[in-house]
Amino acid sequence: MNIVITGGAGFLGARLARTLLQQGQLSLAGAAPQPITRLTLVDRVAPATDLMADARVTAAVGDLNELLKPDRAQTGAIPSDAAIIFHLAAAVSGECEADFDLGMRSNLDATRALLEACRALGSAPTVVFASSLAVFGDSPGQPAPPVLTDMTLPTPQTSYGIQKFIGEQLMADYGRKGFIRARNVRLMTVSVRPGKPNGAASSFFSGMIREPLAGVKAPCPVPPDTAVALSSPGRTVKGLIRAAEASDADWGPRTAINLPALTTTVGEMAAALERVAGKAASALIDWTPDPVIRKIVATWPANVNAARARELGLLPDDSFEAIIREYARENPQAVTLALRP
Amino acid sequence: MNIVITGGAGFLGARLARTLLQQGQLSLAGAAPQPITRLTLVDRVAPATDLMADARVTAAVGDLNELLKPDRAQTGAIPSDAAIIFHLAAAVSGECEADFDLGMRSNLDATRALLEACRALGSAPTVVFASSLAVFGDSPGQPAPPVLTDMTLPTPQTSYGIQKFIGEQLMADYGRKGFIRARNVRLMTVSVRPGKPNGAASSFFSGMIREPLAGVKAPCPVPPDTAVALSSPGRTVKGLIRAAEASDADWGPRTAINLPALTTTVGEMAAALERVAGKAASALIDWTPDPVIRKIVATWPANVNAARARELGLLPDDSFEAIIREYARENPQAVTLALRP
Numbered sequence: 001m002n003i004v005i006t007g008g009a010g011f012l013g014a015r016l017a018r019t020l021l022q023q024g025q026l027s028l029a030g031a032a033p034q035p036i037t038r039l040t041l042v043d044r045v046a047p048a049t050d051l052m053a054d055a056r057v058t059a060a061v062g063d064l065n066e067l068l069k070p071d072r073a074q075t076g077a078i079p080s081d082a083a084i085i086f087h088l089a090a091a092v093s094g095e096c097e098a099d100f101d102l103g104m105r106s107n108l109d110a111t112r113a114l115l116e117a118c119r120a121l122g123s124a125p126t127v128v129f130a131s132s133l134a135v136f137g138d139s140p141g142q143p144a145p146p147v148l149t150d151m152t153l154p155t156p157q158t159s160y161g162i163q164k165f166i167g168e169q170l171m172a173d174y175g176r177k178g179f180i181r182a183r184n185v186r187l188m189t190v191s192v193r194p195g196k197p198n199g200a201a202s203s204f205f206s207g208m209i210r211e212p213l214a215g216v217k218a219p220c221p222v223p224p225d226t227a228v229a230l231s232s233p234g235r236t237v238k239g240l241i242r243a244a245e246a247s248d249a250d251w252g253p254r255t256a257i258n259l260p261a262l263t264t265t266v267g268e269m270a271a272a273l274e275r276v277a278g279k280a281a282s283a284l285i286d287w288t289p290d291p292v293i294r295k296i297v298a299t300w301p302a303n304v305n306a307a308r309a310r311e312l313g314l315l316p317d318d319s320f321e322a323i324i325r326e327y328a329r330e331n332p333q334a335v336t337l338a339l340r341p
Numbered sequence: 342m343n344i345v346i347t348g349g350a351g352f353l354g355a356r357l358a359r360t361l362l363q364q365g366q367l368s369l370a371g372a373a374p375q376p377i378t379r380l381t382l383v384d385r386v387a388p389a390t391d392l393m394a395d396a397r398v399t400a401a402v403g404d405l406n407e408l409l410k411p412d413r414a415q416t417g418a419i420p421s422d423a424a425i426i427f428h429l430a431a432a433v434s435g436e437c438e439a440d441f442d443l444g445m446r447s448n449l450d451a452t453r454a455l456l457e458a459c460r461a462l463g464s465a466p467t468v469v470f471a472s473s474l475a476v477f478g479d480s481p482g483q484p485a486p487p488v489l490t491d492m493t494l495p496t497p498q499t500s501y502g503i504q505k506f507i508g509e510q511l512m513a514d515y516g517r518k519g520f521i522r523a524r525n526v527r528l529m530t531v532s533v534r535p536g537k538p539n540g541a542a543s544s545f546f547s548g549m550i551r552e553p554l555a556g557v558k559a560p561c562p563v564p565p566d567t568a569v570a571l572s573s574p575g576r577t578v579k580g581l582i583r584a585a586e587a588s589d590a591d592w593g594p595r596t597a598i599n600l601p602a603l604t605t606t607v608g609e610m611a612a613a614l615e616r617v618a619g620k621a622a623s624a625l626i627d628w629t630p631d632p633v634i635r636k637i638v639a640t641w642p643a644n645v646n647a648a649r650a651r652e653l654g655l656l657p658d659d660s661f662e663a664i665i666r667e668y669a670r671e672n673p674q675a676v677t678l679a680l681r682p
Contacts, residue, residue: 100518151494152494153493154494155594155596156513166510166511169497169503172496172503173497173503176498252482252483253480255496
């Protein structure tokens with residue numbers, strides 16, 4: 001089985017790739033497990049060396065919109081035997097808000113081109129689309145309901161959220177037409193991400209933990225009572241794989257499912273950091289407000305009811321403290337402070 | 342004030358044009374009424390001669406996607422002084438289901454090109470987008486709720502419905518960004534339309550009344566108990582104009598509003614026809630089922646709660662019999678049977 005991951009050099013894509021290579025097989029849509037013979041990682045940059053060292057891994061490096069132009073044979077982004085495509089590549093929320101055309105190109109045009117490339121295969125491959133909690137939006141004239149379910153009408157208040165929601169619609173129709181098997185999955189805010197800050201407005205949700213653990217100051221640009229719906233990298237990847245493995249009957253309708261979320265506040269996140277690594281860590285959080293980021297984050301509701309995900313056996317993380325300890329365990333080289341037991 | 346109507350040679354566009362020319366002025370978004378100095382009708386064919394005879398009318402004739410290519414100066418589809426654009430042009434539901442690419446081009450690409458042309462003006466013109474009841478869809482795995490409100494999550498079960506719902510999302514974001522003033526309006530099934538059948542799956546909702554009144558047989562391809570949410574041409578045009586005239590505060594959120602609907606069944610429609618024109622008329626309805634049309638129509642729920650429209654003073658038609666009589670009054674040349682008082 002050949003599996004494609006767009007955004008395969010990104011943090012989540014690489015983690016998904018490593019998990020898939022490690023498990024070595026996948027039960028596509030409820031069928032018997034098949035060995036993963038090839039993993040095609042599509043991204044602007046080459047995958048990490050550990051991934052490239054695996055004989056099953058192929059890279060398609062370049063601009064996604066260029067790679068997906070109809071004469072695909074040259075680029076190999078969507079190989080003719082692709083059985084599953086995890087579509088994670090996207091411009092992030094902050095970028096899309098700052099540069100409208102970039103967001104439309106990277107998120108809307110690229111998703112449509114990807115779906116066209118999948119349709120052209122004629123084999124109705126399974127597409128798992130990484131949508132986002134950011135489809136939900138809270139605005140003064142239209143407050144989001146207190147709890148968001150799988151059937152809540154999204155009212156996105158960012159271009160990123162609009163583009164993701166449009167992606168869900170395209171997915172649903174390409175699925176209904178039989179061009180693909182559609183799996184729309186809404187990711188929660190992923191924390192703690194290793195590595196460096198990115199252009200996402202949500203980047204600080206990881207940075208405010210990751211940087212202090214490395215002894216480095218980091219901004220938290222929103223007030224302590226800001227609520228957030230979080231998921232660890234591990235649970236997020238689990239959700240993506242479950243989407244590919246679920247049978248059509250277990251999956252249900254082609255509308256998106258919310259992945260499970262741990263609802264907490266940035267104040268509680270800072271307190272958990274202090275429990276794990278002491279005041280030396282929490283004192284490194286810089287609480288200077290950033291009105292631009294605050295405005296974006298404030299539109300993302302935090303209370304998510306993930307009923308369909310629960311039925312698929314997907315559960316939220318136990319606690320944010322557990323998430324921090326998991327991060328520290330997985331990234332020992334990035335933690336310089338001493339941790340409390 | 343220069344007003345643009347795409348689909349301006351179509352039935353609804355032409356009726357909107359005549360209504361606007363007759364009233365002569367418009368209160369744009371709650372401002373003081375201004376005279377309508379120019380009406381630009383954009384369509385693949387030239388507008389009717391009565392419209393072209395009005396000195397205020399200009400035509401832009403051609404393929405909409407071609408007319409909207411960035412070098413607009415040559416075509417005049419979106420003049421630099423356009424204050425309001427009523428975007429009615431679309432490929433209809435039956436066409437889009439039969440030809441996926443046609444629908445994507447005519448409904449998604451053209452709407453996006455229109456919004457880009459409006460954004461390029463720099464004047465944030467008001468765009469009234471004719472969305473549709475067809476965004477709602479009933480599917481075996483995801484039945485629509487018994488009553489559809491303005492906040493119901495649409496789950497379109499046709500490509501046309503998906504494309505209209507995506508149009509609503511684009512409208513909302515172009516509005517939020519300040520590129521346009523966005524007015525998303527969901528039209529109900531319009532009946533009785535004069536003229537000829539078209540490719541819409543809903544075409545028979547007019548034909549089953551219009552043709553018998555002219556002494557001609559007409560198909561009703563769905564069972565008598567099929568429910569439908571209807572609006573007369575007059576009420577529909579009223580809703581479009583109200584959308585342009587409502588102030589931002591009166592209008593509310595950028596999500597779409599449902600226009601008011603008279604909920605009835607095709608059996609009741611046939612009975613109303615019999616009350617108006619006797620058995621001579623109702624006997625001309627051919628009840629031979631068409632499974633393709635039935636399948637599409639069956640996904641359109643019929644119980645619509647149009648709360649926002651009601652707050653704007655928009656109400657459904659009184660009865661289907663009143664709609665038939667209005668049609669007969671407005672189109673005496675198309676009625677050959679004697680009507681009962």
